[in-house]
Amino acid sequence: MPDQRDPAPYDALLLLSFGGPEGPDDVVPFLENVTRGRGIPKERLKEVGQHYFLFGGVSPINEQNRSLLEALRKDFAEHGLDGLPVYWGNRNWAPYLVDALREMAADGRRRIAVLATSAYASYSGCRQYRENLAEALATLRAEGIEPPRVDKLRHYFNHPGFVRPMVDGVVKSLAELDESVRAGAHLAFTTHSIPTAAADTSGPVEAHGDGGAYVAEHLDVARVIAEAVREETGVAHPWQLVYQSRSGAPHIPWLEPDICDHLEERHAAGVPAVVMVPIGFVSDHMEVLYDLDTEATAKAAELGLPVRRSATVGADPRFAAAVRELLLERAAAERGLVVERCVLGALGASHDLCPVGCCPARAPKPAAAGADSPYT
Numbered sequence: 364m365p366d367q368r369d370p371a372p373y374d375a376l377l378l379l380s381f382g383g384p385e386g387p388d389d390v391v392p393f394l395e396n397v398t399r400g401r402g403i404p405k406e407r408l409k410e411v412g413q414h415y416f417l418f419g420g421v422s423p424i425n426e427q428n429r430s431l432l433e434a435l436r437k438d439f440a441e442h443g444l445d446g447l448p449v450y451w452g453n454r455n456w457a458p459y460l461v462d463a464l465r466e467m468a469a470d471g472r473r474r475i476a477v478l479a480t481s482a483y484a485s486y487s488g489c490r491q492y493r494e495n496l497a498e499a500l501a502t503l504r505a506e507g508i509e510p511p512r513v514d515k516l517r518h519y520f521n522h523p524g525f526v527r528p529m530v531d532g533v534v535k536s537l538a539e540l541d542e543s544v545r546a547g548a549h550l551a552f553t554t555h556s557i558p559t560a561a562a563d564t565s566g567p568v569e570a571h572g573d574g575g576a577y578v579a580e581h582l583d584v585a586r587v588i589a590e591a592v593r594e595e596t597g598v599a600h601p602w603q604l605v606y607q608s609r610s611g612a613p614h615i616p617w618l619e620p621d622i623c624d625h626l627e628e629r630h631a632a633g634v635p636a637v638v639m640v641p642i643g644f645v646s647d648h649m650e651v652l653y654d655l656d657t658e659a660t661a662k663a664a665e666l667g668l669p670v671r672r673s674a675t676v677g678a679d680p681r682f683a684a685a686v687r688e689l690l691l692e693r694a695a696a697e698r699g700l701v702v703e704r705c706v707l708g709a710l711g712a713s714h715d716l717c718p719v720g721c722c723p724a725r726a727p728k729p730a731a732a733g734a735d736s737p738y739t
């Protein structure tokens with residue numbers, strides 16, 4: 364067995380996330396950061412701004428990342444990795460990625476592992492983070508600072524530390540349903556809708572079918588969770604993968620059905636209850652709090668359909684342990700060892716380096732930490 368407890372060559376971990384507003388004055392500038400050059404209709408932005416104002420202009424995402432940081436530091440300390448500092452930087456709001464990298468360079472970090480708070484393949488969840496990294500590295504170089512080399516950890520959608528806490532969440536949500544509807548409940552696995560064109564280029568359609576790797580990975584996780592729930596409860600709850608949080612112009616096709624339409628359709632079909640399982644998200648941030656807990660839950664109430672929304676992994680200690688395992692696994696691989704990779708489901712472990720041209724952007728930009736990224 365190779366030693367998978369040695370973090371070398373890494374001297375730090377960077378938690379790379381989306382960022383969110385922390386007060387009413389942050390909302391508009393935050394949305395401007397998110398949507399710069401993305402062609403989202405003004406009406407949609409106004410509407411999304413309202414979602415944030417409904418919660419006092421505060422997204423829970425930053426607080427959730429602070430909790431995850433704490434969980435990671437605790438886990439590292441308990442497993443002999445006290446010497447491995449954890450930093451945090453966001454794409455769209457403070458603390459910004461470029462500042463985190465500047466701090467890491469100033470602290471003498473030379474080679475870092477990056478964990479993005481996005482578990483699946485896709486432009487938004489993977490390449491866009493790699494573009495953000497490339498841009499931040501270029502900024503540092505322009506300032507005359509030699510940045511650390513960055514390696515992005517593999518997609519962890521099928522890591523047991525990501526999946527198992529969600530299984531517990533579904534079992535708990537089912538238990539909260541009234542006994543009269545529990546056994547007949549359906550599971551609605553939800554994720555962020557993206558344009559079908561973006562899904563098809565998230566990983567080869569020839570290998571994964573329509574929807575590319577993005578849809579295939581979600582279906583794989585959904586199947587694993589549904590099966591694990593069946594083992595625990597003895598009931599095979601019917602399930603479907605559905606979508607939420609669609610934006611973009613109406614004439615552009617995005618992944619469907621939407622969760623609200625799905626609830627309506629299930630209700631009409633006589634399904635007595637639904638558990639919404641947000642497998643596409645790492646924490647209970649605004650997409651979960653508004654689109655599921657507010658909008659879809661109101662829709663269900665209007666229909667008279669009992670629903671529950673199960674928990675995301677958040678700062679679950681099993682997820683923190685998974686991050687440590689991902690880092691140590693990659694570290695060993697970078698040291699040239701043959702490594703054991705923890706995975707569930709049928710797809711196997713995702714690549715360490717994104718293949719050339721994977722999940723392309725509309726306008727090509729430099730992206731760090733891929734097979735097509737020079738480490739200079």
Ligand SMILES: CC1=C(CCC(=O)O)c2cc3nc(cc4[nH]c(cc5[nH]c(cc1n2)c(C)c5CCC(=O)O)c(CCC(=O)O)c4C)C(CCC(=O)O)=C3C
Nearest residue numbers: 381383401411422424480481487488555557610648649650
């Ligand atoms: C795949 C995916 C994830 C999951 C992977 C990951 O986590 O990265 C994700 C996460 C998130 N999305 C978030 C927020 C927003 N996403 C937007 C817009 C968009 N998301 C997209 C995709 C994704 N998004 C896409 C294709 C668009 C259209 C514009 C574009 O092509 O880029 C917009 C603009 C308004 C709107 O149109 O909704 C907002 C405000 C927040 C923060 C929540 C909080 O504040 O708590 C989080 C974690």
Ligand SMILES: [Fe+2]
Nearest residue numbers: 489490717722
């Ligand atoms: Fe990718």
